[in-house]
Amino acid sequence: xxxxxxxxxxxxxxxxxxxxxxxxxxxxxxxxxxxxxxxxxxxxxxxxxxxxxxxxxxxxxxxxxxxxxxxxxxxxxxxxxxxxxxxxxxxxxxxxxxxxxxxxxxxxxxxxxxxxxxxxxxxxxxxxxxxxxxxxxxxxxxxxxxxxxxxxxxxxxxxxxxxxxxxxxxxxxxxxxxxxxxxxxxxxxxxxxx
Numbered sequence: 001x002x003x004x005x006x007x008x009x010x011x012x013x014x015x016x017x018x019x020x021x022x023x024x025x026x027x028x029x030x031x032x033x034x035x036x037x038x039x040x041x042x043x044x045x046x047x048x049x050x051x052x053x054x055x056x057x058x059x060x061x062x063x064x065x066x067x068x069x070x071x072x073x074x075x076x077x078x079x080x081x082x083x084x085x086x087x088x089x090x091x092x093x094x095x096x097x098x099x100x101x102x103x104x105x106x107x108x109x110x111x112x113x114x115x116x117x118x119x120x121x122x123x124x125x126x127x128x129x130x131x132x133x134x135x136x137x138x139x140x141x142x143x144x145x146x147x148x149x150x151x152x153x154x155x156x157x158x159x160x161x162x163x164x165x166x167x168x169x170x171x172x173x174x175x176x177x178x179x180x181x182x183x184x185x186x187x188x189x190x191x192x193x194x
Contacts (some may be wrong), residue, residue, distance in 0.1 A: 005077040017046055017061045024048050024059050046072075055079045087112045087185055091132045095119040096181070108188045114138045116181040122153050122172035125179045133159045133166060150174060163188040 013020060021039070028037045028050045037050040049058040054077060061071035086101055096118035104111045118125050130140065138159035145155045151174035159166040165188040172179045 006074060007072045008072055009070055010070070012064060012068065012070045016067075017071075018062045018065055020059065020071065021046060021048050021068055028057075030053075040130070086114065090114065091129070093118070093120070093128060096125070110187050112185045114183045114185070116183075118179040118181060119177075120179060122155075122170065122179050124182060126155055126170055129168060129170070129181070129183075137161050138164070138166060147151045 001022040015023075017143050021047040023038055025039075025048060028048070031050075031052055037048050039046070039048045043045070045060050045062045047058055047060040051057075056076045056078065058074045059071060060074075061069050064070040066173075086098060087103075090098075096116055098114060098116050100113075100115040102113040104113075126192065134140070138161040141160050143155065145153075148154055152171065154169065157168050157170075159168070164185065165182055167187050168181070168183045170179060170181050
């Protein structure tokens, strides 16, 4: 996320949350190249985290009904941080900023979820992205415009090109006077978003 390689896995266990945390506490306390694990709790979740060399590892766990536990294991690799984490040649405009990029790999599929906020209006952003994706050879295959609530305008579109697709949402709220944009690029080709 935002250039930091991370992996998150969900788990379910017959062990209690205390037993899960005890396991990681014991295992990580024996590690020579790590800091003392840090533990926290909030809203029914308990976690233990540690930094070892260039990796941050976190276990979050809570009770599961009728017994056992469930949780998340995550690893972040600070040694492989990418400063330029936008998809190659991603379109940018003045008054529009990228707020988050989540990149994922699943077999042959490579995906980027790009969230943006623009101070420019709904119509201008809609026209910019439609024109830019068409210029790059994407075909608009589906679209739907709506006004889901008073003072809110929304548009959803799907663009396709060979082995790539872009699902895009553009929304504008009168109360914020901003346009919120979310685009998910999925590709099975190298060097997507050209």
